[in-house]
Amino acid sequence: MAEKVLMKGNEAIAEAAILAGCRHYFGYPITPQTEIAAYMAKKMPKIGGCFLQAESEVAAINMVYGVAGTGKRVMTSSSSPGISLKAEGLSYIAGSDLPALVVNVQRGGPGLGGIQPSQSDYFQATKGGGHGDFKMIVLAPSSVQEMADLTIKGFDLAEKYRMTSMILADGTMGQMMEPVSLEEPEINEYDKSWAVTGTKCERKKNIINSLSLVPEELERLNFERYDRYKTVEENEVMFEEYMMDDAEICVAAFGIAARVAKNAINAARKEGIKVGLIRPITLWPFPNAAFRKAADKVDCFISVELSMGQMIEDIRLASECKKPVYLCNRVGGMIPSPELVLESIKSHSKGGTK
């Protein structure tokens, strides 16, 4: 095992990206993810990579689009309002079937919102993220180690399926410090015969484009793309189950909310309440099967979110509304306390007040 270092979540993402072979970073500073850019600015020039602070988020995502077309590993990072600015580019990258890694260290919204943590970009991340029919693989880390591991995984999945992987973190995950061990990963080689690398007059030229002049052609591309998405849904779901074996209540939470939820679950268990957790690690593809299975066993679900209730809709869909799904949330940069979650668990357990 590699030796441990103490890192901020944001730094862990940056270092992991470098270990994964990313040598192109384009970004524009925004709290609370600026350490990613700062780390890249310090490190990239020393290893022959490219760090470029673009003139805007729109410029940065289009630089990502450009490098992605050459088949090189490339990334950008931002926080909520900045991701909205990148939406057009995300759609173009999807329409051109290119691999890229995009990091969203979420902050409170809507609008300029605030700089404190949030999970209210769940819809934006999981339901597309721009115009047109497309998906991104959305990874939700819950520790600094996972910030690193899922960054490495994200690059791999992006290349495997020629699509964008998004790390959906939040301000706390970005700013908190924990020990991590980082190792150079084995990098899988995927076919990149589509990349624009110069024909040397030896092959037919490749064209990277998201424009289709003929509607039948555009329709075909959409159907093919969704066939690929189906493979992702079948093969790449990741989630963690915690104390679900005998659970009568299932808490659902990801990222920072899952950490709080675990503390609350431990406290509830001490009081004899049978409660467990399903923590989606991929938000898209969503762990539908796990929730469907749980729906036959538990009395209810509690979705703990730093939003007005977004993931709750996917839980209802996945569980086919077989059991009620309640919401326990704080928003605007506030984090639910373990006490708040415990209170919610108690109120929905048998003999509770609700």
Next chain:
Amino acid sequence: MTNKRIILFAGHYGSGKTNIAVNYAIKLKREGFPVLIADLDIVNPYFRTKDSERELSEKGIELICSEFANTNLDIPSLPKDMYRAVNDKRYRAVMDIGGDDAGAVALGRFAPFIREEGDYEMVFVANFFRPLTRKAEEAFEVMKEIEAASSLRFTSIVNNSNLGEATDGEDVISTFSEAEKLSELSGLPLLFTSCEKKLYEQLKKSGKEIFPLELQSKLF
């Protein structure tokens, strides 16, 4: 330790300056001094001295920090009464400086007063488990960058090497040689080695001056 009126903690970001500053202010208060703690961090959005506001105020320690700390206003600002930290000589002042050269820039404004009074200890906080300061040479580079940005010279070093809650005594001991090397490179004395309180007894046996830290409790 030191008897200087002003003690400044600066270093690489994430080296643990804020934890040390808060603990040091409490120590001084216990020794009977009137104490103020000044948060000059203009970089970090979260995990700031202000998080300890209630504890500090209960202990009678004055906190001077940006009125926008822990709010949504993302603006590097310092309050006007920050001048009290350097000019109000009734107090022992503990100054928590923002990380790296970027954070230390704010200190430059106050450096002339500090130099003129000449009664200060400027401490470099080192954590050799941070990825960009794994080695004494790298930490020394950061020291020089901070000195250039703040227009103040360091006078001593603190070894605060840690891996967060997961730190054990052996982890800290493994950094002793790097701390000594940094002391040699810079020509500055090691003021103390700091560690979480629970490691105090174990590390005291090393014969080094150990400063035990009470860490803030975590909700997640």
